[in-house]
Amino acid sequence: MLNRVRSAVAHLVSSGGTSSQRPKSPDLPNATSAPPAAAETPKSPPARPGSEVGAPPKTAETRTSFSRPTFLQLSPGGLRRADDHAGRAVQSPPDTGRRLPWSTGYAEVINAGKSRHNEDQACCEVVCVESRSSVTGASRESIRNQGLCFHYWGLFDGHAGGGAAEMASRLLHRHIREQLKDLVEILQDPLPPPLCLPSTPGTPSFSDPSHLVSPQSCWSPQKEVTHESLVVGAIENAFQLMDEQMARERRGHQVEGGCCALVVVYLLGKMYVANAGDSRAIIIRNGDIIPMSREFTPETERQRLQLLGFLKPELLGSEFTHLEFPRRIQPKELGQRMLYRDQNMTGWAYKKIELEDLRFPLVCGEGKKARVMATIGVTRGLGDHNLKVCSSTLPIKPFLSCFPEVRVYDLTQYEHCPDDVLVLGTDGLWDVTNDREVAATVDRVLSTYEPNDPSRYTALAQALVLGARGTPRDRGWRLPNNKLGSGDDISVFVIPLGGPGSYS
């Protein structure tokens, strides 16, 4: 996530020119700091139960000045190679030993020197959920047999430092587990979820008749709430609790910066794809492309941002206007009529330029250059609690949302073949590769491997990363068509939907 955070507003406001300033990327928490993952038990908001993230690991981890996903199993030498901007070696889990669940493929590459370390992080886990009301001591194995585990994949694209991405990669799935703890019995019961539960989380809910309130006492027919929507709500709240934990712990653990989060939860036959940021997930099924996320940027969220600025003008200080203009207005243009867009508009109209319109627009620029408050190019994600407009005390966080959009894909609804995959990639992939090109690479690479060869998905992830990175020529990393490859960090998961070892 390079060039995603700019501290250029002062320069822009004063000169009217295009800034070339880049984000400063502070180091990750150093080796002597406690692992943010588990050092503190997050405090749950009083009214929302079940938000305690599990106990800290028994031994403190020793960490280098930067880290890569543990499943890469990097030696100290491998870690140095992964951190080499000149070589930009593609990293994947070793072909020996334990594979990732479902034979998931993974590959990543560091950026071309734009930030000191790779600010992407990733996580792939099988997470077992113990019911808050279950008998203490139930073995993990028995829980696994009851199907109360979920599979989890997460990509975290950091900006302005790798701290938030690293913390999220270590903790977000634990927040999801906590949110699911109250739902273990409910999700396994074929009956619709009870609308009301007794106050004590430990009490089994089904002996309580409060969810059988007679229809007469209701102001309208009861809304039917599905099991699926409970899982969606659990993931949404886990994102919020993760973000709140980052806010609390940012000083103690140097959790600087922020990150986009793209997460997949497989639970009871369904894939829940949750996206907050500008990473992307697509399914390739029988050659067809099924989008499983959309990107949240200043352009796609313009109206949400403008509405907030309009309703809460104090968030704009005296520096910004919530109106959008197609270019910077010059003071000499006062009184003339300029095209603008208000928060309710998708079209453009002319308005007479007034003094307030000379302020900097809350949302400006296009495509990868679009920015909120001339600073950040992504509008959802975790962290960024310290982010301020340059040369100002104006916080940007109120305009950012930590809530993901969750899309659900029912794996049981389709017969999947070994070539059907879910591809997750950070924006480093998608900046230079479109969905169709990814689908073509899926077809090309998988067809050269036996369907039951579990290494084919890692080979595919590597091909996708290599194809987006390019090779070093002249002063840039070039693609075969001589276009510039991505100089950004790139991380890719390839999750087979019907391959050997799936759902294991």
Place this chain on the structure above:
Amino acid sequence: MLNRVRSAVAHLVSSGGTSSQRPKSPDLPNATSAPPAAAETPKSPPARPGSEVGAPPKTAETRTSFSRPTFLQLSPGGLRRADDHAGRAVQSPPDTGRRLPWSTGYAEVINAGKSRHNEDQACCEVVCVESRSSVTGASRESIRNQGLCFHYWGLFDGHAGGGAAEMASRLLHRHIREQLKDLVEILQDPLPPPLCLPSTPGTPSFSDPSHLVSPQSCWSPQKEVTHESLVVGAIENAFQLMDEQMARERRGHQVEGGCCALVVVYLLGKMYVANAGDSRAIIIRNGDIIPMSREFTPETERQRLQLLGFLKPELLGSEFTHLEFPRRIQPKELGQRMLYRDQNMTGWAYKKIELEDLRFPLVCGEGKKARVMATIGVTRGLGDHNLKVCSSTLPIKPFLSCFPEVRVYDLTQYEHCPDDVLVLGTDGLWDVTNDREVAATVDRVLSTYEPNDPSRYTALAQALVLGARGTPRDRGWRLPNNKLGSGDDISVFVIPLGGPGSYS
């Protein structure tokens, strides 16, 4: 638009039961009141030029206690028949004399006794736009030859009285015309629209170099603004100015109630379909259904409404909570855990019930029974400036939006046959008829007429209205499948996209 506004909150809050109260429908302004259409020149907001609606008609109209669209050419006897709840005769323009432009079909029927008069209104016009900068005295004919006219169709579904719908049917197209006056030359120029115009609206814009600002002075590449987006912006602002005019004139002209507005503007080869409310527009092309609008209801706009209540809690008074619950909470359930949805959530989760949660939810109910503040079932439209929560001074208008969603259909991109039509209907049609059934009726009716018979579109509109109304049996209006037909007002336009006389 029946049952769209309820004044039932007090009853609901006190009893927890389902209310059977209905909206009170005040009469339209009576015959002695000045026609709201043109009696006052609307005041434009200071910073937005060109919002003056044209001069009043030269003679004051004599109006009965209710009115129907002038293109129906109803005699006093016909007007009485159109107002007869028992007969529910389907009304259409006469088959003799001047047809509607494009041989547009139209049909309507009054409700089955739920409100005193038909609260739907309709308008179909060819509107000529004179440039603000053009030489005074340019003849209408010369403007028409230059193609500076637009075709206009509007359906207005009133609630809590017919005043807003009638006013909108007489004035909204004039507001659109006013907004387009500044754009006459710009829309005809193949160059991209200038970003900045001189301050005097009368000065031709193209002699002014201000839109040729050198790129160096811009903070980013200039955003490209299309001609199409200018028309969209003009329509959006026209809706807002119409709503503001209603707010100003509501007392003087008894503009009570509100209305949904579904409007089509055909200009320079494109159809602009603007919808604010729960009417619906679909195109049937070669048997395929192309949705041209979506409905704005408490359910579809839940998150927008909740966000507003969250950011501006003063709008909720002490009666409402912005949280959504799947049913009414009983005081005895305090401390238990209830399913809820917050403004950022699409899924559900459990929360401990606190005292504030006993307030009435801002958004409650499902489907046609969904309500904002237990009062209104539609969330976009014009008017409703006086609407208050029952037994309270709490205004509901802040939660309603007057802005339409505008979709654009380029007529020049397809070859259309005489059976391709755009169907506009108020919710009376869509409550009992789905898109596929409408497409089947289009096919069935049009195939019985010669392709060049201009009366086929009116016959189709009549068939659609009849099919949704049903016939009087027992105590209801029944459909052939014995389901209840719509007891609501129903109005339908059928606009041929490739038929004889099209685009004339």
